[in-house]
Amino acid sequence: MHARTSRARTKVTMEDAGGSTARRQPSLSVNASRAPSGDWPPADEGPVSPTGRLMDGFYIVVSMGLGVPLNFPVLRAGIETQLARHPRFHSIQVTKDGKPPRWVHASALNLDDHITTPLLDGAAVASDPDKAVEDYVASLSTAPMDRSRPLWELHFLNYPTTEAASTVVIRVHHSLGDGMSLLTLLMASTRSAADPSRLPAMPAQPARSGSIYARPRPPWSAGTLAFITWAWWYVVLAWHTVVDVALFVATIMFVRDPQTLFKPADGGGGELPRRKRFVHRSLSLDDVKFLKHAMNCTVNDVIVGVTSAALSRYYFRKSGDTNTKIICLRSILLVNMRPTSGLQEYVNMMESGKSNDMTRRNQLGYIILPFQIAVHKDPLEYIRKAKKIVDRKKSSLEVMFTHMLAEVIIKTLGVKAAGVIFHRMISHTTISFSNMIGPAEQVEFYGHPVVSIAPSVYGPPEALTVHYQSYSNTIKVILAVDEAHFPDHGQLLDDFTESLRIIKDEASRL
Template sequence: MQVAALQIPATPPRRPRSVRVSAEMECADSSTAEEPEPMSPTGRILEEMGVCIIVVMGLGTPVNLPVFRAGIETELVTRFPRFRSVQVMDGSKDGKPGWVQTKVNMDDHIVVPVLDPVAVVSDPEKTVEDYVASLSTLPMDRCRPLWEFHFLHFPTSEATSTAVLRLHHSIGDAMSIMTLFMASSYSTADPARLPAMPPPPKRTGAIYQRQPRPALSSFGDYLAWVWSYFVLVWHTLVDIMLLAATVLFLSDTRTLFTRADNGESHRRRFFRFVHRSISLDDVKLIKTIMNCTLNDVLVGVTSAALSQYYFRKSGRTNTKRIYLRSFVPVNIRPISSRQTYVTKVETGNQLSSLICPFDVALYSDPLEYVRKANRSMHRKKSSLEVMFTQVVGELLVKYFGVKIGAFIFHRLGTRTTIALSNVIGPAKHITLCGHPIAFMATSIYGQPQALTMHYLNYGSTITIIMAVDDAQFPDCHQILDDFAESIRLIKDAAALSKLTTTTE
């Protein structure tokens, strides 16, 4: 166990500098003769870009370190092969990385920092926030499996203690990590039961799934069916051209959300992670009244909140709409696979991406933000952009190398404004490694954008998590205040709209 005897507000212990693993697999378990398991193309791109995942978990009880440690070892490490694997080079000409299992020394993966007691007492929330932010500046030791737990033994307003999981994104994506948590936990309300799953969505595949040919009872039905394919082809061609233009020359309008150095600097940036929980019932109410999806509501609220922040911060009186774009990772697994998490936890990254427009504007009707988001997302569902991006990404890595693939995705990130991601968590509160989880907040660092938004459904709440470049957004908590205000305005407007419709 690593204990940091540091008497500063929130700085974790120093870690060994990254060491590139040799072809001889010097860091792997020498007793195993297995061949390296290839890393997925997406994993290789994320490995090249140095993207890491941060999961902050507020615990409902004080940390019982022996119990939590035993739970990590018997549940997480056992179920998830990447937690007991190291990256190695397979010795081929292009040096493709792979995974080889090794023995896990738990002491290498558990960190208990000793922080300044004055800072802890005076502002525990700020101490946790500063500590988590400082992790974004520290490299990970590649001679070990690329994950670690940090435990903070003091209460905050949201939890009795805090556990922070940091892992390299090449290990897996947010869905695989959330699935691992659900497979390894129990219901807090009934410890004898597995956690409740969220209800399955209407779709069972990726964001676009071809519909079967309907029963054609008239010429009009046949014409509508054929027309849907023309629309699909047209939208796909337009999206492909926009992707190509973005890589070559097309960039969003520069605003205060644009990365300050325009993505040219490769310095390690200091990311700050802040979060705010909103009621899932409020979002569902808006969804039902406006006949849209939860994602539509969340994107609409994001547009409203960032618009409020932008016009207040910039002091601009010209409220003309500013068209910006978001980079949206998309899970390409069949949604139904979430229901099989008890028997199988999928590893790796199965992601593609979309580029979606969003507005920065001031509308007199708050519902207009959700309507705009609904139209934008509906348009993306009649396109094969997700499939195209996945196939092209794999081909780029296969035939041109991971550096070209990472360069392309870095260009897409620097020429769009923000990144948006939504993760579905357990429908009820869970107990993980013997500790009830009061809240969860997951995010990433190492991405090219200065502002990244994550949404995590957990129990009866949706947690809005922001990862921001600390130098560019020193007032990031104001954006969270704008989120709270925006959801209130949109909810009130939706309720009034429903009341007016009912009265009429």
């Protein structure tokens, strides 16, 4: 069930943890030391953003399960005429004369350098196809990328699993964009399954509320109390911002999470690269929305509460800890600071080969989001506590100040010093966390119906990264785990499924 690798590719056999082998191009890494042939100014596309330079060791991996076997000529033609035309997919990072790296347009793009068709071990596939594909994707977390080429790859796995008939894996260096911009680019390469002539329908962006957003001054006729209330919101906003930024700086310097079974003894700072395994489970988006309405909260509140419940369930079962006091673990939540761009804007970029700087740069802020590890007699308490925590974070400008602080550190102290500080901040917390919104309907990827979308990331030193991705009527929880630290990652996934079920059942009794 495999196709021959492209004729231009060097055939290299690589063993992975599951006993599978794959034909791959030579190992791929980041930052070219020399510019390509030709003059620098005409090819120069501008500097790599400070956040992009800070993300030098971070990679985004997206697994898309398809409903039919791969049609290689159709996929390749679609990628060549659309996805590969995006300007950033033609650019490499170049350092010249010791100056900060800049994006330079590569002289030519050989698509065969970016497409891999692996040949997995037949016995491993026959024994457990899901694990064979999972093992291959895990092997990418220790494979470098070639610094002389644009930093993206597609891996075509024409092997049926329990969820899909085939799988396409996209690996992209984080400097090419943040997760939201890259996912939007990927969705701009898809079409509605119901009507392939149009782009997929995306859910409306959630309404923004809270003190972080502008509050109009009340009219003079509203009275003194209205003005006092209006002014008080800004006092609270300023106070919460000062507290959050101070805690952020203290986390970099000395405040660290307690040592628990979610955190390696070395804080994730041991031998690198640490192999990550990407596992996922589909949850019902209808169940999440039911809880949203039943608890009068947001989808974010629900998934934060479910995550807290799942981590608590896993912790107390595995540790055997009978002391049920609340343990506070913190996550780093990366927030996209760019204005939201529509799918059509990305389509126009791919058709024209030109893009504006706002749609391609990493512009991220950081929020330290607490999770409570606790035993609650009432399962709904996890949602209530989560709502309280998220509402508190909405009344703060933490994300804006941390974004500015990161850029100032990079510009004044340099990338190496900023990298040490960034690594220290992450190693002093426990997990990374994110939630992204996907298409509201089924889509096709160059004629192939998409049954699942599972984005994740590797590079951060934490042993556990939690992502949520909505798609049609499902919301998928994706875990990137240090496989040496979480050999029972399947049980952890089960805890997410069971936690959602228990909380929903309790809400149904209301």
